[in-house]
Amino acid sequence: MQQAGLILANRAYLDHESPRWADSPSSAGNGGLLAAVRPVIAPWDGRSGTTWIGAGLGRFDREWTDDRGFELIETPRGPLRHRRLYFGSSTWHGHYAEVSNSFLWPLFHLVRHDLPARTGYYPVPSTPGGPDWRSFVAVNTAFAEAAAEEREAPWCWIHDYQLSLVPDLLRERGFAGRIGFFLHIPFPDIETARPYLEPAGWAAFRKVVEGMLGADLIGFQTAADVDRFHRAALEMCGAAPLDGAVLHHGRRVRTAAFPVGIDIEDVLDVARKAPVSPRVTAARAAGLPLVVGLERGDFTKGIPERLAALTRAFRRGARFAYLGIAAPTREGVRAYDALEAAVDLALTHARAAAASAGGTFSHVRANVGWEDVVALQRDADVVFTSSLSDGQNLVPLQAAIAQSLRPPESRAVILTGRDAGVASTFSRFGFDGLVAIDPLDEPAMAEAFCEALAGLPGRVSDRFIQDIRRRDAHAWATGFLAVLEGPC
Template identity: 30%
Template structure:
């Protein structure tokens, strides 16, 4: 079998105990690559200042080679903080109002992708399969093609892909589309994302769809498909069962004091709908006085991209909003919202999912959302909780047993919370069973196998 090379912006190198860092992309790729062996290449997360980064640092762990490179401080500011996270991220999440264009940032984005290609090139063997991940590295295949590489190269987008009218507001949308057209296989989270891509391609005559999922553009034939990413379902379920004995989970159970627990877990990001969610929880308590002092809402929100002004401002806004709600409806012996602004270890997180009567996952826009899947996998089959899920998350296309909500509709989300808290046991079991069966069948290994099988197919 040919080797697999994975390229992503960041690389999750295992710690001394062999465990990868928590996080949707990191966990999924660690599980996928560990089965096959090969190379995982990307940015180390470190800056070399103003000097040229040192050569790749290669680390062996089992049958995986981790290849890390530093970036200059200018590259970090312009490629990562600039174009990737202040142009591509907001555009792909339909937030035109937050996209800030700058020519030097755009130029840096393409320059760093060229840099990645040149660093990767010496590691590539003729029969290697290359799998590139996410919006930071869209032009990478085009750079490798220019260098003469004929390898099969696939790309998977973990975030949403917008419709033409949204994408075309970006000054370099043609270059981005040309970059995507250089891959042999494009993977999107949902068929809606794939349809949006096809619409972008055809709108201005950039390419044609010869047959469903088969495209021609910029002199290259390629395929596109929907490959909804999964989690390590069975392993996470076992993880959650064992987590009940964790000391911190036991303390959390005791601190809830018999109250129903609602849990939300998100990176601090404007796409996650956290402020709307807090409003909905307040409305739920206000409209349902019987639940006053009988429910605790735990929101776990690790800091994210604090160096980007929009994220720093949001951090203050969410903390202030949680404080306002606690001051308005809390009592001496009841803090309605517990807001934690740091990371929680996976064992503890799995145990907290299992404790929660309701999982509240309401992004304004999300490619998939693995928190929703982890919450379902963590539940006790005899007494499962209820998933309240945004219809604008990719996971809503799969998790049919969830209560789907419009996160912009505060009253609608509040009503779903009331329904979830009060749902009869038999209905909870029925809804959970269908979702869990789907997640067991469509786990991260199947996601990886399906994509790679299609990528290898000529």
């Protein structure tokens, strides 16, 4: 399998936030996409290797690149040939804030329920106006044109919904290599989404589906996502179903589920050396089990619902120490305004209930270092995630691997939303530490949480850990590329 291809992502491998003269090189983050793709980066030797194309969003990016946006970045796998594409602020705002994150992001997470109606804070997908849609097309076109210049590349792997038009645009430009597209988030149920797709929204969504259909291989997180995509492609674009594919304009487009995995050794390396948090020490001293909720502060994560379940548990007399961390995300995107109000109201009730029950409660909105995140995942007694819908959600997998350093009898129970990809990918492990819950059923979620405090129905097991190892990031990335490069 050749690994010397193209990787296209909305974001760069890293952002340069320091000038060259400062002698403080930027470091790559630990986002899910970066961690998952890193294992297939082939070192650049001057003629071949991986080329990563992403947007130039760092304050000092232009100081580090040539006039075409190219630079070499040192990575754990060797030099990476990297190209940054630069966009004006209004173009990027229309592409990213308006179309990608005010329209597509809330739309794509409508996999089962009408979440705007059910929650009161989940935003209605905002149909993009003409200028914003033109910005979305312009950014996708720029990525396609940059990739088309790499005429010798054997494949191009395009990542996620922000670049969903690129596969078809790249094919139109005569790219000779294989084109792969992977959707890291869920794909929506067309019937659930339909009320928000008339008429301009329907047209925009149809263009997104058509764009994805330009790929040779489209990867999804779950088999359910594949099925939902097939229904949309058939109804919206006239595609015909085939075994493991759809037929579109006489061309067979393969589709399959490739659940994303994590970088096992990265988590273990950090978990082995990370110090115990003072919050953990305080909880242990008070004789309280530690419950952690670590998520981005996103309206898809079910944070108000989780807080309501915790409040119910406290009111039932449960005593525990809770630490919630919601990392700020997509700041400046108006779709998030209602979430903050819902979280604030839920926090008021949770704090009062914790005080009455003799527990402790803390919830902060902050970016926390990777070492601190892994340490909390390792030392928690319950890891509480509650996504209303999610592509995969890597937090439960990271937590299970970090917990593997503890004796089996003292490991945590991990709760996850039933519409997160991790719940279906690892559905066999409901008695091995991964419990799927319905975030919209508050009494049932509170009941499952109280059982988890007692280690029920089972703590993280070696069997669960081994399956996570088998499905790690390397297996995911190499598996996708093997299918992409295999026989059509």
